[in-house]
Amino acid sequence: MFRRSNSSSRILNISSRLGSINKMKNPTMKEMLLSENLSEEQIEGMVNTFLENVKKGTWKSQGWPEIWTDYAVSKLAINAYSRVLARRYKDCGICVNCFCPGFTQTSMTRGKGTHTAADAAEVGARLALLPPHELQTGKFYIGFSPGIVSKL
Numbered sequence: 001m002f003r004r005s006n007s008s009s010r011i012l013n014i015s016s017r018l019g020s021i022n023k024m025k026n027p028t029m030k031e032m033l034l035s036e037n038l039s040e041e042q043i044e045g046m047v048n049t050f051l052e053n054v055k056k057g058t059w060k061s062q063g064w065p066e067i068w069t070d071y072a073v074s075k076l077a078i079n080a081y082s083r084v085l086a087r088r089y090k091d092c093g094i095c096v097n098c099f100c101p102g103f104t105q106t107s108m109t110r111g112k113g114t115h116t117a118a119d120a121a122e123v124g125a126r127l128a129l130l131p132p133h134e135l136q137t138g139k140f141y142i143g144f145s146p147g148i149v150s151k152l
């Protein structure tokens with residue numbers, strides 16, 4: 001359990017632009033993910049459908065993200081879940097956002113990347129600690145340009 005802040009509580013999920021909605025080509029899934037009434041059950045359903053497609057060997061033709069597919073589906077799910085939480089807690093003083101650190105030199109990238117993990121952590125920490133008057137909810141922050149922010 002996290003302690004609620006007196007002003008605004010915040011959740012910042014570390015995500016990736018590989019999980020952006022435009023990476024999903026399956027029209028039914030896309031429509032569901034963009035629905036105002038999206039639920040946790042539907043997100044779980046999406047992930048289970050992906051796993052079924054993988055088991056059956058049909059995933060390539062089903063419109064799932066093409067790059068780093070399994071990773072991208074996990075990030076689609078975290079983005080979608082963040083969207084659900086942001087809507088649910090909008091009027092309760094809880095802000096829920098996602099942050100993509102960009103191509104960062106870590107174990108995941110075998111040390112490749114345009115910047116260090118410390119640089120990415122600094123941006124993430126700044127976003128996590130935004131003053132209440134700058135705090136938004138349901139947003140997707142990308143990399144190192146503080147101006148690049150889109151709807152989740």
Ligand SMILES: NC(=O)c1ccc[n+]([C@@H]2O[C@H](COP(=O)([O-])OP(=O)(O)OC[C@H]3O[C@@H](n4cnc5c(N)ncnc54)[C@H](OP(=O)(O)O)[C@@H]3O)[C@@H](O)[C@H]2O)c1
Pocket residue numbers: 014015016017100101102103104105106107108109113
């Ligand atoms: N690096 C990039 O270019 C990049 C780009 C976009 C987004 N991201 C996101 O940034 C975040 C950090 O990635 P990274 O590049 O730092 O990856 P990483 O080098 O692979 O580090 C991942 C960290 O997560 C921990 N971890 C993995 N599974 C876990 C589990 N089940 N429970 C607890 N800890 C677990 C690992 O712990 P151990 O060391 O103990 O295994 C490791 O410390 C991830 O969410 C990633 O998707 C990274």
